[in-house]
Amino acid sequence: MPPRFVRAAGLALALWALGLPAAAQNAATEEESRRLRRGGATAGVVRDAGEEAAELARFAGEDVSYADVLADPDDIATSYQWARRQVREGELRGAAATLERILLLRPDLAAVRLLYAVVLYRLDSLAEASRQLEILSDGPLRPAERAEVARYQKTLRRASRRTRFDTSLSFGTNYETNRNSAPMSGTRQIQLGPARLELGLLPE
Template sequence: MKAGAWAGGAVVSLGAVMLLGAGAAAAQTPIYLSADGRASINPDFADSPPVASDPDYGKVLVAPDDVEFNLAYARSRASAGDLVGAAAALERLLLNRPNWHAARLFYAAVLIRLDDLQAARRELALLKDVQLTPEQTAEVAKYTRQSERRDAGSRLSGQVALGVAYDSNAVGSLANAVNLGAGIPIEDDGLSVVASASLSGATRIGSGAELFAQISGLSKSDVSGPDQRYVRGDAQIGVGFAAGGVGVRVAAVARDVSIFGDHYQFDYGGRVELSRRLGTRTALNASLEVVDQDYDNAGFALPGLGDGRDGTRIDGSIGISTRLTARQTLSFEVGYDDKDADYLPFAYRGPHASAAYAALLGRGGYASLSAQVRRYNYRAADLLISPVKRRDTRSFFRAALGAPLSAFTASGVTSDFRERLLLEGAINYNRRDARLPYLDYDSVGAETRLIYRFGG
C-alpha cells in the first residue's frame, strides 16, 4: 500500500408542498431520531392543540365564517408545528367553502403528516373528479402515493449522489477517516470526484415490530493532486420494536474500507439503538456498537500477531435532539470509544462529541451545520517510532446549503422528479492535533454535488 501524498389556490398548494416536500429535501442532515430509530429533520408528529392563551384562537371561535382568517390561522399553526390546530382550522374552513379545492389539498397534506391516512385518502378522493390546475392534479397523485406508502407493510427509500470536492490538504483530509500513522509531511491540494448511495428498507413482522436493512457506500477518486482514493461500504440488518415507551433497534453490522487501491479494514459485529420521546419536540437517543476489526496492509505486522491493529472496538454514545421551531432542529451527542489491538501502541480510548443544526429555508431549501471532535489517547508508546505516547485530537466541521431543482422554477413547485433532485454545496474543515513526532495537519475543503432521493 502506498501512502501518497460532497393567486390563492397556488399559495395554499405551495403551503402543502412545503409541509410535505421540504422535509424530505432537508433530510440530508438527518438529526432528529424518531421512535423507530430513523433520523429526520421533519418528524411525523404534532405539537399540542391550540389553547385559549393563543390570541388568534379566540378570534377563530367567534368568527367561524371568516374563511380568509381561518386559512391564515391554519397556515400559521402548520408553520408553528401545530398540525392538530391546522387541521381543525381547515376542517372548519371546508364546512363553509367545500369547493375550495386548494384548501382541501392542504388539509389532505396535514392529515398525512398526522398519520390519519384514511381521512387523507378520503379528502384526496374528493379531488379526483373535480377541475384542478395541472399542478394540483400532480400534487393529488403525489400525496396519494405518499399515503399508500405510509400504510403499506413495507417501505423502501434511498438516494444517490455525485459531486466534485476540493481539499487544501488532500491526504490530511483523508486521515480524518482512516489512521495514516505518524502523518504525511508533504501537504498538497487535490480535486476529486465523490459518489455515494444508500438504500433502506423495512417490513412489518408483527404488531409494533419490523425487520429492517440498510446499505450505503461512498467513494472518492482523485482528479488532480495526490492519491486520495477512498472506498467505504456499510451494511446492517436487524429488528426494530417498541418496549415501555422506548424505541429499540438491534442490528448486525458490517463495514469495509479500502484506501489507495488496497483493502484496508473490515469491521463486523452488532449495534443497539434506543430512543425515547420527551414530549412532541424532543427525543433522547443512545447507541452501543461492538465490532471486531480486521486490518490488511496497514504497514505493520509481527510474528504470531498478524496485523498489530486487529482487535475489538466498543463505541457508546448518548444524545438529545430537539425541534427549536417548525423549521429548525438541533442535536447534541457525546460518547466514548475504546479500541483494543494486538499490538498495544495501536490501542486507544477517548471521548467524542458532536453537534448538528438544520433549518428549512422555503421552497424545499435547507441549511445545515455539523461539527465533531474525537480524542484518541493511545495506551502505550510505539517504541519503533518514539518513546512519546501518542495523543490525537481530530476535529471536523461542515456547513451545507441545498435546494431541490424545483426551487429554481417560477412557482417553486413542480410535483415531479425535480422535487427529488437536489443541488447542494458545502464547505468543511479538518484538523488533527498530535504530539511530536506525530504530525499536525489541517485542511479546508469545498464540495458540490447533485443528489437524487427516492421512496419514502
C-alpha cells in the first residue's frame, strides 16, 4: 500500500466521504480545521464567520498531486483529496470535473455530491447546483448532512432571488428618428432596373 494512504490527516475527510462513524468524522474534522487554521485559510474559501467551520472541514486536506491521481485513477480517496486541493487553489472548474468523475464511479457518496454542489454554486451555476442538492435531499442522509443541504438550498434561493431582481432592473430604450429608413430630403427613390424614378413627397 503506498505511503499516502496511511497518512491519517490526509485521509480523514476522504474516509468521511466513504461513510465512517460519526465519532471518527468529528475527530477528523477537528484535526483538519486545526491544520488549516495554523496554515491560514485560503482567501475566498470562507464566505462568513457562520460558515467558517464547515468550509474549513470541507476544503482542508492533504496536498496530493495530480501524479498521485494518475497513479491510481480509481482511488476515490485520492481523487477526493485532489478535488479539495483544486478548490483551495482556485481551480474550481478542474475540481468540478474531478468530482464529476468520482460521482460516475460512486453516485451514492453524499459528501462528494455536496462538495460538487458547493463548487457549482461558486461557479455561479445555480440551476445545476440546485439540482444536485435536490438529488441529495431525496436520498438517505445523516441528520448533519441533511441540515447542511437545507442550508445550501436556502443560500441558493437567496442567490436566485438576487439574480431575478438584478435582471428586472435591467432594461433598455431605443428611439429611432427614421425607422423605415426613408430619405431625409423629402424625396423617395424607386429603382426599376437601370432607370431610377424620384418622387417628390409633399410635407404632411
